[in-house]
Structure formats: C-alpha cells, structure tokens
Amino acid sequence: MIGSVTTTRDGRKFRINRRHVRRKLDVSELTVGMYVVELDRPWEESPFLFQGFLLESEDDIYMLQDVCSWVYVDVVEEEWEPLDQQPGKRPPTRTRYVEKQDVARQLTEANRTYQATKKQVKQLMMCVQLGQGMNLQQAQAVVKDCVDRVVRNPNAILWLTRLKNQDEYTAEHSVNVCLLAIALGQQCDLAPYELENLGICGLMHDIGKMKVPDSILNKPGRLTAEEFEEMARHTSYARSLLMGRSDIYPGAVDVAWSHHERLDGKGYPRGVDGSKLSLFTRIVTVVDAYDAMTSDRCYQPGMSSLDALRILHHNSGTQFDSDLVRKFVAMIGLYPPGYLMEMSNGEVGIILSAERGFQLKPRVIMILGPDKEPQPERILNLAHAPQDDRGHPYEPAGVFRSGCFGINVSDYVQRGLRIKGFEYSLNDD
Ligand SMILES: [Fe+2]
Structure with missing residues (x-):
C-alpha cells in the first residue's frame, strides 16, 4: 500500500492510502475508462491486440461483450484517512479506476509532449546564450504536461528518452533528465506538485552549460585540466542564472548547483557531503549520470542500459544514493521497452x-x-x-x-x- 499526505482546500490533512486491486466484473458492468487486465479466455482467442488495455469507447465494450462473459479490471482503491481524526473511526474509502493505456496507443501523444518540451528547453538555452531573459512560465507548463504523461503511463514517455539524437544532445539530455527524474520521483511516492518541482529541477539542471564556450562543450576529445575546470563551472553559472528569480521553484537553484556533488564529498563545485544534498539533487544526480552514460557523444559511443545500471550500482553509497539507485534499477529493468x-x-x-x-x-x-x-x-x-x-x-x-x-x-x-x-x-x- 502506498501512502501520501494531502491537504484539502479547507485545510484538513489526510493520508491517502492506495492499493491496486483486480476486480472481477461481469461484462455488462464495464464502462469506458476501465483498464482490463484479464479475460475469461486466452488472449489469443480474443480480437484484442494487446494484453491489458483501456476501454476507450463503447465499441471496445461491445467487442468484449461479444467474446467474454466476465473480465478482470485493474482498479486503485483509495482510503482517505483524516490525520486529525479520533481513533477507532473508519476512514472513508473511494474506488477509482486506473488510468493507463498500452504503450502503442500512447506513444504518439507522448512524442508530442517530448517534442514540445525539447522546443521549450532549446528556446531557454538560446536566451541564455544570447544574454536575453528566460521565460520560465512556459517551461513550467510543459513540465506539468510531462508529469501528467509520466503518471498516466511511464512506459510510453520513457521509451522516448531512449531515442537519442547526438546533434541535439544538450537539449535532449535536459528533457530526458526531467522525465527520468519525474519517473523516479513517482517511485518515491512524491505528490504531483512535488513531481512538477522535480521536473523543473531536471529540465534546468544543466542550463549553466550555455555559458560554457562551445569549443569546450562540444569538444570531440578529452578536456584539458583547464577546460574541465571551465566545464565544471556550469554548476555555478546555473546558480547565478537562476538565483533571485521569483518565477521558478527555488530548489532548482540548489539542484543545478549541486548535481555534480557526491555523497562522499568528492564531487564539485563545493565538495559537500551527502548531509547537504537534498532528495531532488540526489534524484537528478542518478538520472543525469544514467542518461549521460547511455548517450552517444562526439568523443565516445553510449554504453548499454545494463552497463550503465551496473556502474550506478557499483558507485551507490559513495557517489549515488543507494536507495534511489535500487529504485531506479527496478524501474528501468533488465529489458527496457524501446531497446x-x-x-x-x-x-x-x-x-x-x-x-x-x-x-x-x-x-x-x-x-x-x-x-x-x-x-x-x-x-x-x-x-x-x-x-x-x-x-x-x-x-x-x-x-x-x-x-x-x-x-x-x-x-x-x-x-x-x-x-x-x-x-x-x-x-x-
Ligand atoms: Fe551537469
């Protein structure tokens, strides 16, 4: 069971306990929006292409009624437990149906969100390069859309993080870190508004790179010590760019400044240890490293997902947060969709x-x-x-x-x- 705390408009606090349950329903009880997970017969004897699907129209229901007598649907049961309630009273329970669709149907829509987010981040980057002001409101809006998509179906959007285009590395990396961070945040049971804040942190984490000369940023070879020093300054550049802005989640400044720090204090720019690193910084650090390792760069081809997960695991506890690495490995899995x-x-x-x-x-x-x-x-x-x-x-x-x-x-x-x-x-x- 998953628990998260929410506050209603009248200021009351509730813990929402959610549990996924399968419910057997007669086909006459089906309604549009339900997610069917099992039929009363083998799937190959049904006219449905995918195992597990959302009932999107009355036609889907008629088709099911033609071939089945009963099905199982996936529902989320929510129990709202008032935190100011006298003990012994039974909390109200409400049931809602899981909103999710199969990967195939969601990919096209998810791709639209991905492209819109990429366009936004490219505009922000160009503004920084040209020394113009950034419009962060539009960025907030696309991140909200990203959260909606990841919550509805993480598979579809995570697919897109695997289609990499070497020429657009910096923009795509920012979008990928935003999406992967939201997905990992969801594994940590963060509330939707927290996921939006986390997504903004991911999207903006490398904005300081736009102040690093192109010759260093895209150098097709090893950086010299001086060049590395300049590259490492992207964390401080980002801090200066974002600090003092009232139109962005304040935690984004800390994440951009601290995402190359390590738990053992051997990171940069400050060399602070894990006690100074926020949950959002730790999340972005893990997904940033994974996306960078699995991307082709002008100086080296990207490694496989499995090798990148091994490296995260090997460095957990010293560089990366062990608990987050464990959750991330479980989320990505051995056989990631899109590979x-x-x-x-x-x-x-x-x-x-x-x-x-x-x-x-x-x-x-x-x-x-x-x-x-x-x-x-x-x-x-x-x-x-x-x-x-x-x-x-x-x-x-x-x-x-x-x-x-x-x-x-x-x-x-x-x-x-x-x-x-x-x-x-x-x-x-
Ligand atoms: Fe970075």
Whole structure:
C-alpha cells in the first residue's frame, strides 16, 4: 500500500492510502475508462491486440461483450484517512479506476509532449546564450504536461528518452533528465506538485552549460585540466542564472548547483557531503549520470542500459544514493521497452513492455529473422513460453540500443508502433 499526505482546500490533512486491486466484473458492468487486465479466455482467442488495455469507447465494450462473459479490471482503491481524526473511526474509502493505456496507443501523444518540451528547453538555452531573459512560465507548463504523461503511463514517455539524437544532445539530455527524474520521483511516492518541482529541477539542471564556450562543450576529445575546470563551472553559472528569480521553484537553484556533488564529498563545485544534498539533487544526480552514460557523444559511443545500471550500482553509497539507485534499477529493468532484443536463435525485435510481475518476460515486436533479414512483423509474448519454427524456446540473448541491426526505433514510434498488416487478429505467440 502506498501512502501520501494531502491537504484539502479547507485545510484538513489526510493520508491517502492506495492499493491496486483486480476486480472481477461481469461484462455488462464495464464502462469506458476501465483498464482490463484479464479475460475469461486466452488472449489469443480474443480480437484484442494487446494484453491489458483501456476501454476507450463503447465499441471496445461491445467487442468484449461479444467474446467474454466476465473480465478482470485493474482498479486503485483509495482510503482517505483524516490525520486529525479520533481513533477507532473508519476512514472513508473511494474506488477509482486506473488510468493507463498500452504503450502503442500512447506513444504518439507522448512524442508530442517530448517534442514540445525539447522546443521549450532549446528556446531557454538560446536566451541564455544570447544574454536575453528566460521565460520560465512556459517551461513550467510543459513540465506539468510531462508529469501528467509520466503518471498516466511511464512506459510510453520513457521509451522516448531512449531515442537519442547526438546533434541535439544538450537539449535532449535536459528533457530526458526531467522525465527520468519525474519517473523516479513517482517511485518515491512524491505528490504531483512535488513531481512538477522535480521536473523543473531536471529540465534546468544543466542550463549553466550555455555559458560554457562551445569549443569546450562540444569538444570531440578529452578536456584539458583547464577546460574541465571551465566545464565544471556550469554548476555555478546555473546558480547565478537562476538565483533571485521569483518565477521558478527555488530548489532548482540548489539542484543545478549541486548535481555534480557526491555523497562522499568528492564531487564539485563545493565538495559537500551527502548531509547537504537534498532528495531532488540526489534524484537528478542518478538520472543525469544514467542518461549521460547511455548517450552517444562526439568523443565516445553510449554504453548499454545494463552497463550503465551496473556502474550506478557499483558507485551507490559513495557517489549515488543507494536507495534511489535500487529504485531506479527496478524501474528501468533488465529489458527496457524501446531497446532491441536479440533472441538465442538470432531473430531480433523491439521490446514493447512487460506486464507487472513479468519484467523478465516482456513482449517483443519481432522484426528480423535468424538471418537478420526482415520478416513479417509479429508480437512475441515471452511470458507465454513461445517456441520458434524448430521447436526451440525463445530465449533473450542480448539487449541493444536503437540503430543496431539497422533498426531505427524512431521509425516505429512515428507510425505509432502499429503492426503492419494486422488489425485486431494478431496471434500473440
Ligand atoms: Fe551537469
């Protein structure tokens, strides 16, 4: 059960205890907006493409009523416990349905939010470079949109953080840190307004880099000691840029100034230890390092997600907060959606998403055959222990970034990840 404290308009304080429960419903009880997680028959016998989906229209309900008698839906039960209440009184309970949609349907919308946020951050960066004033109000608005998207479906938006474009590194890195920070903040049960503040911290953390000369910022090689010193000053530049502004969350100044500090006090610019580092700074530090390590730079290719997670883990307790690293590793997982998976028989596909409890058995859109030639696209659900043409079970052999095997995941995002030639008759295995 997850608990968060909220204050109502009349000043009363409540702890909201939330628990996810599956509820069995007769198909006659279904309404638009419910999230169906299980049918009364195998999914492959149903006309639905994805396991787990949101009922978006009456048509979806009619289609379900045609083939099923009952289904399970995922609901969130909220218990509002007044913190000023006399003991013994039962708190009011209310039930609401989980709002989430499958990755495929949300990708296009999520991409719109991603592009809008990137545009905003590029404008802010240009203002700093030209010495003009920044309009932070618009930045706050796009961050609010990012929080909404991450809360509704973290998978869809996290997908987009994996489609990296080397030429736009600084802007995309800022957006990615914003999104990953919000997602990690959500794992820490932060309230929506706290996630918005955290998102702004992520978006603005490297704004000081716009004061660093381009020749150092984009140098295709190792920095000299003097150049590194100048680069390290981006933390102090950001502090000067943001300090004193009344239109930004004040904690963003601290995060921009402190996101290269370490728990053991060996970071920069001040070398302070963990006792001086806020939760938001610690969160941004973890996701900043992960996104930087997994990005291609002009001087080195990015590393795999798994290698980056290993490095975070190896440095937890000294550089990074151990508890946050643990939560982040669990959130990203071994098989992150948006990455490519090669099977032991040589076939290759794009990892779609995994059902809760089946993170090691994700669904994959299969694209290349064992000879690495294109094959008719189909979805493979590893949770169903599928076998290949020769009767061998499909086993993951490796995880690769977009661009490997000639597969550009962005192309699939652009067309909403719909499978060519299939409507609702896809055989899952
Ligand atoms: Fe930085």
